[in-house]
Amino acid sequence: MTDEADRSRVRVLLVEDERPLAELYTSWLTEAYEVETVHDGEAAIDAYDERVDVALLDRRLPETSGDRVLEHIRESGNPCRVAMVSAVTPDFDIYGMGFDDYLVKPVSKDDLLGLVEQLVRVSDYDEGLRRHFALSSKLALLQTHKTEAELAASEEYAALRAEMDELDRELTEAVGEMSVSDIGAVLRDA
Template identity: 45%
Template sequence: MNSDNSPVVLIVEDEPDVAETYKRWLRSEYDVRVAASGSEALDQLDGTVDVVLLDRMMPEMSGSEVLEEIRNQGIDCRVAMVTAVDPDFDIIEMGFDEYVTKPPDRDELEATVERLLERASLDDALQEYYSLVARRSALQAEKSTGELASNDEYDELINKIDTMRETVDASLGDMASNTDFVGAVREIMGDEELSTGDTETKENQE
């Protein structure tokens, strides 16, 4: 966030018309910056950047490489992949917070930024849990039940989610007296199975 307390959104997009459209949609609410390449994005990334909207397919340095560098450097920002590439099983190893398939409309892009800003206050366990769930959701939207069931990497992802859910449930259980906070977390995560004592998980129901 910058000095005037406006959240900072960095758009990383090599198509100028697309970048300008995103900027026009967001600039009334946020401090919007634009990078036309992966290397330019890394030059602009610092502690003031809150959200990165990252194109996956760019020349020279791909969005996946930029994302990996962001995570390796420990830069504390939320990242949404905004891309025309349909999600495949290779996204399981990516550390994004949301996956948005192009072309997003204005409402979708604004809602994505708003959600990511809300989630920025969550602790590390909740951030990691959400990232895992985002990868699962992207694949469930793209792949058939049979494709998911036959993929070992996807099975490992589901196991990680189950393991992380125990950690997150414990965290929420410790804060049970703070019903406003717990309720907000459930709403932000969009996953009702987070609540302690819930019945079957979504994976078991499927």
């Protein structure tokens, strides 16, 4: 879903309580996507429905946190891709969170548009590849914001690594069972 006509049908829910920042992000995103912007967690829960393709959530929101909005989205069972866009430096608590990606503010226009484009692309992947993408994002995020000693001491980081290693084994086995023409077809369709 990368051509302009397809992108314009992608619906993005932007949840940002700082109004000037929300206006800026909205102006960037509306160049390519249909955007609904809300400014608190309760409004986000009210605005979210099955038509939302991508949700961009701040973690610190009035009324209800972005973390709770994320839980609501995941509990809905809809295949929405979710990224946290927050000034909150990620900690090991992200292990159990169901987001697909995470940007730490401040973010540039290119970063924000690239994030949404990547999430749209990932939405076409099967569940295993989507899970791989989300785990890779969490691992990279922690590796960027934590020291080697902090990573080594973290049970959550060790669990993430183990989950990623298991998923890598599963994907390698699945690819090993595919013919070269099957792999080529998957890559052409991606």
